[in-house]
Amino acid sequence: MKFTTRKAALSGLAIFGAAVLLAGCASAPEESDGDGGEALDFLPCMVSDAGGFDDKSFNQLGFEGITKAADELGVEAITVESQSETDYAPNLTSLVDQGCDLIVTVGFALSAATVESALANPDIEYVIIDDAADNDFDGTVDSENIKPILFDTAQAAFLAGYAAADFTTTKTVGTFGGMNFPTVSIFMDGFKQGVDYYNEQKGKGVTVLGWDGTDGLFTGGFEANDTARQVAQSLIDQNVDVLLPVGGPIYQSAAAAIREAGRDIAMIGVDADFTVTDPSVADLMLTSILKGIDVGTYEAVVAAGEGNFDPTPFIGTLENEGVGVAPFHDYESLVSDTLQGELDDLGAAIIAGDIEVKSYLAE
Template identity: 80%
Template sequence: MKVTTKKAGIAGLAMFGAAALLAGCASAPDDSGDGGSDTAIDFQPCMVSDAGGFDDKSFNQLGFEGITKAAEELGVEAKTVESKDETEYAPNLTSLVDQGCDLIVTVGFALSAATVESATANPDVEYVIIDDAADNDFDGTVDAENIKPILFDTAQAAFLAGYAAADYTTTNVVGTFGGMNFPTVSIFMDGFKQGVDYYASENGKAVKVVGWDGTDGSFTGGFEANDQARQTAQALIDQNIDVLLPVGGPIYQSAAAAIRDSGREIALIGVDADVFETDPSVGDLLLTSIRKGIDVGTYDAVLAAGNGEFDASPFIGTLENEGVGLAPFHDFESKISDTLPDALDALQASIISGDVVVNSYLSE
């Protein structure tokens, strides 16, 4: 099935600033893995997580894997710091600067303000921020010349997931909820709803999306796997859904617990990583996952910086450059319709060609 992409390259971005960023995008990261060196170099790569931590089985973990792989190939050791909450972002960055870091990778839009402040104060240090444009004044440009944003138009891959969910559902009700209503969260929900609606119009099957109306919806108020996330998932389960997309790092764990408690057959859709691989404990529930190439995007950026080739141009992951995509159906291969894989292949090609338009703040 072609829509299952390989791991290749890779948002607090304001909608009206996206077009300017896209105009200057870098090419897709190279997954050749041949940029390493046998000789130790004078280069110190560093990373700060958001409050999810490096074991979130999602984007923090993927970023950690990317910097670790690059550091190994460069013959150096990465310094990595976990943040327990938002009050630690700025102090963690200051600490890494003081320790002589040449490149600092910050994981997630929550670190945007702290990253811009640190980069502005330390122009000789190079920065990479994952899932954010570092455009806090919303003028369509990165706020410091030494920051490279790595962004993902996940609406495209989520569109495919929505189409698959609409094809799979038997209750004709599917649901989604997020951590907080930020662009990097709602972009998944937007694409998912558009994909469901597209399937309905193309196939004459009335499928309802609950939890997101295109503007607002169900949110937990944070990104922790807790009772609030479980209650939010349960509220959607009570509306007769049989497919659920939680968007917000580890909140999927609470959704999985609610699904198991329900005793019903409800399929889960993962985000960021192929959750079937990162968290096998929920593998039996996963229809698919909406992937971002965070690991390889981070690897590429760190490797380039270590080789003296840091490029601050923003990178936008799309279906075309394989920065985003669907994970395999894994245990659900035998449960999906025979026609779905070919339909998704054709749909992906239509999105890439522009025949099918997927709207997102990164495509405007």
């Protein structure tokens, strides 16, 4: 069983996990017969967070998912970018006013605005990526017409952390995030657990900088700016030679700092396979920690368009292939000959429950 590649369809997103992604509850709209029949009466919409749809990360994956779904359904999607947090509520209001049947919001930062909009518009279906829509923390989704799509990325980050510990020559690896939200720190936590497990199994002493299991280094936002570059530089100055930036475009600042350092430092991507989505950093990428955001979005939009919207939360795991790690690509010849086999075994052990990876989604 391989965990270094994500299957093209990620079909597990539709059939496994905490809930089945495609179960019906909405009434079926009229469909086109594909031969000039009546067009499908369905308008899917999406609003990004401040990272924008060209972030090479989770906003872009969401955009790709809704675009593919709209093409398959034979409809046109409305997509709106947010420039800042103050845009979230107005953008949602605009989509409601345009008659959207389904609104996908991309990112935990939109949680409050999504819940408010969903409560005010119970006849509209909502999907939120990377958030449980549980702002009162009572363990349930705050509005019955919201479907959360979540990813237990700690499992995949565990494998990436193990790989980083095996690859490092300075015995020091680092991570930093945009803001200390659960959907950010879950990567950092899994990464640290993977390094710690490597140390236990191998009798090594690889150090993780930037996350202690509770708190760590954060830029205060998700922009590729000088603050993010300085945070990355602070880790590089401490002899880190594998770096995991978690927070959309902040990886671009980390890449700039790595190039300025003038020594061999590998980077680990998040959400998407950065070697594919941003070839300009391919030479820096050890691997990437993957979320099936594009497939999860596609499946949810198609289901809603076919009258089968199901608000039950979905959680992506290694078992259902909702999360995973990318190939080593340019680093394949540089990692140890035994690493791939070890990662395969670790992935199988996590799925079997023989290795526990802790996260807020596994509690």
